[in-house]
Amino acid sequence: MRFYQVGRLALSLPLLGFAGPGSFAQNGTSLPSLLDATVDELAAGLGAKLFTSVDLVKAYTKRILEVNNELHAITEINPDALKIAKDLDYERKFGRLRGPLHGLPILIKNNIAAADLMNNTAGSYALLGARVSRDATVVAKLRKAGVIILGKANMSQWANFRSSNSSNGWSAHGGQVYGAYYPQQDPSGSSSGSGVGSSLGLALAALGTETDGSILSPAQANNIVGIKPTVGLTSGALAIPISPRQDTIGPLARTVKDAAYVLQAIAGKDPLDNYTSAIPGTIPNYVAACKLDALKGKRIGVPRNTFDTQTEPFASMNRAFDAALNVLKDAGAIIVDNTNYTAWDQLLQSPAEAQVLGADFQANLKQYLAQLTYNPKNMTSLADVNQFTKTFLPEEYPSRDTFIFDWVLSLPFNNTSPEAWAAYQYNQYLGGTGGLLGALQNYTLDAVVLPTRVSSSVSAIIGGPVVTVPLGALAPDTPVVPNSRGDLVASSPNYPFGIAFAGPHWSEAKLIGFAYAFEQRTNVRKQVKPYIAPKTELVDVIGI
Ligand SMILES: *[C@@H]1O[C@H](CO)[C@@H](O)[C@H](O)[C@H]1NC(C)=O
Ligand SMILES: *[C@@H]1O[C@H](CO)[C@@H](O)[C@H](O)[C@H]1NC(C)=O
Ligand SMILES: *[C@@H]1O[C@H](CO)[C@@H](O)[C@H](O)[C@H]1NC(C)=O
Ligand SMILES: *[C@@H]1O[C@H](CO)[C@@H](O)[C@H](O)[C@H]1NC(C)=O
Ligand SMILES: *[C@@H]1O[C@H](CO)[C@@H](O)[C@H](O)[C@H]1NC(C)=O
Ligand SMILES: *[C@@H]1O[C@H](CO)[C@@H](O)[C@H](O)[C@H]1NC(C)=O
Ligand SMILES: *[C@@H]1O[C@H](CO)[C@@H](O)[C@H](O)[C@H]1NC(C)=O
Ligand SMILES: *[C@@H]1O[C@H](CO)[C@@H](O)[C@H](O)[C@H]1NC(C)=O
Numbered sequence: 001m002r003f004y005q006v007g008r009l010a011l012s013l014p015l016l017g018f019a020g021p022g023s024f025a026q027n028g029t030s031l032p033s034l035l036d037a038t039v040d041e042l043a044a045g046l047g048a049k050l051f052t053s054v055d056l057v058k059a060y061t062k063r064i065l066e067v068n069n070e071l072h073a074i075t076e077i078n079p080d081a082l083k084i085a086k087d088l089d090y091e092r093k094f095g096r097l098r099g100p101l102h103g104l105p106i107l108i109k110n111n112i113a114a115a116d117l118m119n120n121t122a123g124s125y126a127l128l129g130a131r132v133s134r135d136a137t138v139v140a141k142l143r144k145a146g147v148i149i150l151g152k153a154n155m156s157q158w159a160n161f162r163s164s165n166s167s168n169g170w171s172a173h174g175g176q177v178y179g180a181y182y183p184q185q186d187p188s189g190s191s192s193g194s195g196v197g198s199s200l201g202l203a204l205a206a207l208g209t210e211t212d213g214s215i216l217s218p219a220q221a222n223n224i225v226g227i228k229p230t231v232g233l234t235s236g237a238l239a240i241p242i243s244p245r246q247d248t249i250g251p252l253a254r255t256v257k258d259a260a261y262v263l264q265a266i267a268g269k270d271p272l273d274n275y276t277s278a279i280p281g282t283i284p285n286y287v288a289a290c291k292l293d294a295l296k297g298k299r300i301g302v303p304r305n306t307f308d309t310q311t312e313p314f315a316s317m318n319r320a321f322d323a324a325l326n327v328l329k330d331a332g333a334i335i336v337d338n339t340n341y342t343a344w345d346q347l348l349q350s351p352a353e354a355q356v357l358g359a360d361f362q363a364n365l366k367q368y369l370a371q372l373t374y375n376p377k378n379m380t381s382l383a384d385v386n387q388f389t390k391t392f393l394p395e396e397y398p399s400r401d402t403f404i405f406d407w408v409l410s411l412p413f414n415n416t417s418p419e420a421w422a423a424y425q426y427n428q429y430l431g432g433t434g435g436l437l438g439a440l441q442n443y444t445l446d447a448v449v450l451p452t453r454v455s456s457s458v459s460a461i462i463g464g465p466v467v468t469v470p471l472g473a474l475a476p477d478t479p480v481v482p483n484s485r486g487d488l489v490a491s492s493p494n495y496p497f498g499i500a501f502a503g504p505h506w507s508e509a510k511l512i513g514f515a516y517a518f519e520q521r522t523n524v525r526k527q528v529k530p531y532i533a534p535k536t537e538l539v540d541v542i543g544i
């Protein structure tokens with residue numbers, strides 16, 4: 001078995017200035033390669049007038065069009081993107097910089113609404129053409145920070161809350177997203193297009209949403225960084241919901257620092273989302289938290305009973321994980337092994353999470369639909385959506401069933417019933433005293449570290465933060481295994497996987513620091529190569 005990052009883990013300092021093969025401007029000045037370009041590199045290039053935001057939009061748009069027929073990562077390109085870029089270039093010219101993201105293009109998942117020409121459908125024809133009167137709060141914040149919303153990223157339809165037998169990254173209105181690391185790769189989900197789009201440099205980065213795994217898992221499968229923020233750190237207003245108790249919006253980006261820049265721009269209180277009122281004090285500086293020595297003296301637990309499987313490919317991932325523990329130690333961390341979650345087996349058996357999500361989904365979808373200012377298919381409830389899905393052919397029913405919709409509609413309680421509250425309280429025990437919070441306390445830890453594939457649930461049910469960073473890719477002799485539907489490759493050579501840091505609520509700055517310290521010492525992202533990538537670079541569009 002071979003892992004890209006294991007073995008010589010020499011400390012490699014971040015490259016200064018413009019890194020990578022990139023391309024060259026006519027006069028020989030090197031331009032950043034868009035497969036890997038960072039915020040700092042792009043901001044420096046814009047500042048030095050090597051290129052403009054208009055150039056960035058043109059280049060990223062071409063890159064999308066180069067690969068989208070094959071990968072279906074993007075559902076729509078913002079028809080206003082060039083105009084917005086022009087305006088931001090104009091502001092820059094006159095010295096008005098909105099912040100470090102000024103003039104940089106970002107993709108947003110197709111369940112986050114924008115009050116522009118783009119559709120927000122969660123991948124369903126039921127919402128095609130529907131309008132909202134304002135931007136989702138995170139989108140408004142991005143625009144204020146000078147970000148260009150370049151397009152919408154395809155996703156697992158309804159954030160994977162419709163069917164028992166669909167596939168990751170499939171939506172009726174968007175088709176099937178594929179990952180770029182193996183032909184027909186399962187891109188994971190539900191923020192599938194956000195993962196692929198960010199990984200292939202179809203934009204600077206992307207926003208995704210997570211209820212349980214939907215940022216962490218596609219970030220891992222697409223060889224990038226994902227930050228799943230504490231529920232309430234980023235406003236969920238005007239994102240198509242599952243449950244406000246677990247839904248959270250966060251960045252998928254190629255580097256920890258870029259993800260930190262994006263998180264900085266979208267975090268904050270919002271009167272339209274009461275969960276944000278729990279944010280303690282002022283928002284920390286997440287970019288400044290990116291320090292090489294962030295792990296020094298920190299106690300990092302390993303809840304080993306959550307990943308003790310010896311079957312492949314998981315055993316391989318576990319070995320890579322164990323090698324990574326040595327990197328953390330070398331970076332000064334105190335590894336506290338076997339900080340096991342006492343309630344893990346109970347969590348695996350528990351229906352409580354599904355009950356909470358199901359009860360909330362019905363009520364919260366209704367609230368979202370009530371905010372539409374134009375609703376061409378008259379969707380007012382989950383029952384309407386279910387009926388539509390079963391009868392509108394492109395929704396591919398019954399080949400892709402409506403098991404979750406039907407189950408939610410049959411629940412004998414709703415989200416104000418005692419049953420839902422009891423389930424929620426049980427989750428707080430499973431993830432709290434019996435899980436992450438108990439381990440943090442009992443072993444006096446700063447955080448725990450986990451293979452990304454097992455990192456989401458415990459933090460999901462208590463609303464805690466997790467950061468994932470690339471760890472490796474499966475070896476060339478890995479068997480090719482299809483997903484359960486038989487239409488994607490779920491495990492294969494070169495399939496990327498990650499390592500995740502989880503901590504207490506509002507500990508993003510710490511977790512970002514830990515992930516950065518690991519990333520800078522390993523640089524896995526650049527060693528794992530996609531089999532397909534767009535060729536357009538800035539040099540191809542500058543001045544055209
Ligand atoms: C190269 O060209 C860019 C514009 O395309 C210009 O801003 C830059 O100053 C030039 N650099 C040199 C070394 O001439
Ligand atoms: C949104 O969907 C409508 C209906 O299909 C379509 O006419 C429109 O072009 C879409 N918007 C964008 C920006 O693609
Ligand atoms: C937030 O909470 C207040 C007080 O309970 C309530 O009046 C308001 O409607 C809530 N706002 C939202 C957007 O839920
Ligand atoms: C923790 O879990 C691992 C893996 O299941 C097991 O080998 C170990 O004995 C456990 N340690 C404790 C203290 O429970
Ligand atoms: C939606 O409702 C409006 C007003 O009741 C009606 O005119 C329209 O035909 C309905 N559209 C559909 C697709 O059912
Ligand atoms: C999905 O489930 C439905 C309902 O059980 C079934 O009719 C359909 O054949 C299944 N599709 C696949 C691809 O297994
Ligand atoms: C929720 O269920 C309770 C009974 O448990 C019922 O009284 C209440 O009207 C229901 N609420 C909604 C919004 O359906
Ligand atoms: C932490 O300690 C408490 C009290 O002894 C115990 O109930 C709980 O199971 C422990 N949790 C973990 C994850 O170790």
Ligand SMILES: CC(=O)N[C@H]1CO[C@H](CO)[C@@H](O)[C@@H]1O
Pocket residue numbers: 068069072074075076077173174175
């Ligand atoms: C921008 C883009 O390529 N959108 C495509 C997304 O997928 C749907 C369905 O396959 C196409 O119709 C769009 O053209």
